[in-house]
Amino acid sequence: MISVNRIKIDELDAAMGRLRASATFDAGSLATLEHFICTAEDAQLYHMNPLVLADELGLTKAQATEMFLQGGKIGLFTLHWGLVCPQCGDVVQSVNALGKVGSHIDCRICNLTVEADLDDCVAVTFNVADTVIPNRFSNPELLSIEDYLSHHRFIHAGLTVDGKPYQKVFAQFLRAADFVEPNITKEYSVNLDAGWLRLFDYLAEDGLTLKINGEPSLICQSIEVELGSGSPRVNHLNLSPGPALLRIKTDSRRRPFTVNNFPTTWTLPARVKQPMLTGKMLLNNATFRELYGSDVIESAAGLRIKDLTFLFTDLKGSTELYEKVGDMRAFQLVHDHFQALSTSITSNQGTIVKTIGDAVMATFLTPIDAVNAAVDMLGAIADFNRTLGREEIILKIGIHTGAAIAVTQNDRLDYFGQTVNVAARVQALANADEICITEEVADSDSVGSVINTLGASTEQARIKGISDLVRVYRLKPLASRRAA
Numbered sequence: 001m002i003s004v005n006r007i008k009i010d011e012l013d014a015a016m017g018r019l020r021a022s023a024t025f026d027a028g029s030l031a032t033l034e035h036f037i038c039t040a041e042d043a044q045l046y047h048m049n050p051l052v053l054a055d056e057l058g059l060t061k062a063q064a065t066e067m068f069l070q071g072g073k074i075g076l077f078t079l080h081w082g083l084v085c086p087q088c089g090d091v092v093q094s095v096n097a098l099g100k101v102g103s104h105i106d107c108r109i110c111n112l113t114v115e116a117d118l119d120d121c122v123a124v125t126f127n128v129a130d131t132v133i134p135n136r137f138s139n140p141e142l143l144s145i146e147d148y149l150s151h152h153r154f155i156h157a158g159l160t161v162d163g164k165p166y167q168k169v170f171a172q173f174l175r176a177a178d179f180v181e182p183n184i185t186k187e188y189s190v191n192l193d194a195g196w197l198r199l200f201d202y203l204a205e206d207g208l209t210l211k212i213n214g215e216p217s218l219i220c221q222s223i224e225v226e227l228g229s230g231s232p233r234v235n236h237l238n239l240s241p242g243p244a245l246l247r248i249k250t251d252s253r254r255r256p257f258t259v260n261n262f263p264t265t266w267t268l269p270a271r272v273k274q275p276m277l278t279g280k281m282l283l284n285n286a287t288f289r290e291l292y293g294s295d296v297i298e299s300a301a302g303l304r305i306k307d308l309t310f311l312f313t314d315l316k317g318s319t320e321l322y323e324k325v326g327d328m329r330a331f332q333l334v335h336d337h338f339q340a341l342s343t344s345i346t347s348n349q350g351t352i353v354k355t356i357g358d359a360v361m362a363t364f365l366t367p368i369d370a371v372n373a374a375v376d377m378l379g380a381i382a383d384f385n386r387t388l389g390r391e392e393i394i395l396k397i398g399i400h401t402g403a404a405i406a407v408t409q410n411d412r413l414d415y416f417g418q419t420v421n422v423a424a425r426v427q428a429l430a431n432a433d434e435i436c437i438t439e440e441v442a443d444s445d446s447v448g449s450v451i452n453t454l455g456a457s458t459e460q461a462r463i464k465g466i467s468d469l470v471r472v473y474r475l476k477p478l479a480s481r482r483a484a
């Protein structure tokens, strides 16, 4: 159903104007986006996922992400950070800024408490701002229970391995699902099978599991359920298979609830996750860092990342460079070399976290991207030196990959942890025009073939702060290129 009437045309025009001015999107892409916004149904405009919408908008995933991030900044969209249960895909908590994301996920549906990581458990979606198009899904109070579950709670649920919506896994065992209104007792006639009865109150974020076993009951069992803060309260703790009347009432609040009857031996099947714009992807996104980088991570312990690749560069003999050409000229050379490195980093899906003196710290989602960027950098700096007519800038690069903690430091999104330390120290081992990578990087997807092509020497190195020796591979792409 297309209902153009709900669109605030002036607001939309103004927002599209701001988006046009904010970045260089081509006119065709902007027109496609505007057409989509004007013709899509409320459900399509709620919790939009740029990775899923990219095809429909005729954009790459990177372009769609950029457009939604810019659109969020200028007020066309609002951003929603969801803490997603890794098991069932329920959005356990939803906040409006990265800084407010908590460090743990407590899914009461799965009875699972895990440390939240930015790789799999934190995802961003976008709504068209209500000032532009009021969306009926913005008000869960007015939704049916089906819409509430599908569009609020299980938006990242994905599919089963057989390709069915994962939420249907629960639906097949559903005996009742509803909003229960204050001061009204709602009744549901159900037939119970041996197994478990799971009552869940989505407002209290709490549930109760009752055992159903023994001889079938011939009379109808009356189950009184009271919803309120905490887990539901019932008058029966043990139920028999057979007919039952569920009588559900709530306190003074309207509460969404579900009642499932799971067979005794049932377990959650595997879930195929849908692509999500994760917290890790955004921290590794230059546009996000530019527009939203001042979001302060409030969690004192930082936010966990299971796997990220860190690249450090530094200049060999920079003191001599300053001595030889003077501060002004050296500053210009260092500045120009940053430009060259930046191009190599962004063209390999990486982002610069910061520069430290003459050094650069960058991150990548995969080790192969970092290695490709490093090879690019050495080529770019060789070209740069060629235009100068002499070898003024000499680069040394180090790469390591692993877990890290995202933190806010000096008003900037930064990283902390042993992986970062090792990456910096591996960089310090590198000689002129050399890339030092750790075994973890060398063993990663596709890096082996780069090593095979370029050749590498390896050694066991001692690194400050690490008790074991670290296997390091030395790559010299310029020497390999000259030899070829």
Ligand SMILES: [Zn+2]
Residues within 6 Å of the ligand: 085, 086, 087, 088, 089, 090, 107, 108, 109, 110, 111, 112
């Ligand atoms: Zn769960």
